[in-house]
Amino acid sequence: MNVKAEDPDLWNDPEAAQKLMRERQQLDDGLTSIRSVEQRLTDNIELIELGEMEDEEQIVAEAEKALGDLNDELARRQVETMLSGEADANDTYFEVHAGAGGTESQDWASMLLRMYIRWAERRGFKTEVLEVHDGEEAGIKSATVMIKGHNAYGWMKTESGVHRLVRISPFDSQARRHTSFASVWIYPVVDDNIEIDVSESDVRIDTYRASGAGGQHVNTTDSAVRITHLPTNIVVQCQNERSQHKNRATAWAMLKARLYEVELQKREEEAAASAASKTDIGWGHQIRSYVLQPYQLVKDLRTNVESTNPNDVLDGALDPFMEAALAQRVLGEAAKEAAG
Known part of the structure; x- marks a missing residue:
């Protein structure tokens, strides 16, 4: 060489x-x-x-x-060494979406957002918040973040799915226990050397006024951009820049990344995972449960990895869960190859 x-x-x-x-x-x-x-x-x-x-x-x-x-x-x-997939070395996007349940689920979505940002900080990765839609009373409806670092996508790719929280609600005056759901979607930032062709006739581009903090200019101009890919119904949006032009360019990059992820999933024969974003955010689709009351336990429902310290997990201690899920995926792929 x-x-x-x-x-x-x-x-x-x-x-x-x-x-x-x-x-x-x-x-x-x-x-x-x-x-x-x-x-x-x-x-x-x-x-x-x-x-x-x-x-x-x-x-x-x-x-x-x-x-x-x-x-x-x-x-x-x-x-x-398990991170040898085609896009594993790339930076990654992650999206968080609150499930049904209003303020409860929106608060849970904001907790997940913080959890992944803290995990990235622990690993020395850089984060850039691309868009946040705040909840009416507390929390967020959705958010998109880019995580920059070697193998960022490889580490995070098994985190896509529904996450379930059980706790005594801080928003319930009767202090009752509530169950909330939020979904996470992970997809890689596409390298410049990967070409993804997207026809402009296949997309709808909308501009809107950015929400949340960001200064008077952000909140009084239609600088935010939303792109909908009509054949797949994939929606991406960006509002972190004051310039509509920059937000449009970022949204295009995000759309290409989402389409690339779909293609990767097809090649890996994991079409079920690529459809996860279209499933209900609720019972039956969760990958991990976080129980704060009546006892304390975080359990991955795929690998059975557990932690009795939810506060530590919610502060970014996710490596044991990610490692087990990666190992399970590698073993599954090896078994498929052997059977094939």
Whole structure:
């Protein structure tokens, strides 16, 4: 690959050159990481041997702790080896939509929005809120956020589905227990080298006045843009910029990303998942339950992974759930290949 990268004629085809350089960088990063792990392993084993020879318990304890941290890091990297799908390395969009139930579900949708933003922050990813539709009393009706970071889509792709909350409602004067639903939809940001053709005759473009915070200009001009893809009934919208032109460009990118995700799902023979956004947001379609009262438990209904600390999960501690769902998907795909 280094020989190809040094070929003076490489950049005669910029698209192929960029692809080659990306692959080269990924390989280089991988090799550097492996060498770093090997060196840290060797160094700490030598420290333990030295500490035992010199009867230095503190040195031994520190080296053993370092080896424990290294083991945890390798476990995380092992999960990342499962992120080898076509778009797994890409940035991602995620949408949150409140289910039926008014203020209750809208408040739950805002909690989910915060949860995923906190998860992204924990991983060092950047987030950009593209649109938010506030609820009448509290919470949100919907929101769309872009998460930027290596493997962002790969990590989040199993989060699409309905999320169920059980709690004592803060909006109920009689302090009764309520069940609320909200849906999450994940789809990858499309790379420049992926071409998605969308005919303008297949879309309806609407402009409207942006809602929520954003300054007087945002709230008094029709700068927000909504694009509906008529053949699939996919709807995307953007209102984060003051310029209608910029919002339109972002909405087009989001639409292409949604259409690309549908195509990916078809190729993976997961048409049922691609239809999830059209199902009722309620019983029978949930992927995870979050119970705050009468007991505390978060349970993934696909993998049976549980946590008895909902506050931690709602503050972004989602990796165990994502890791298990990714592993389940990889095993399922392997089983399909073996059967085929």
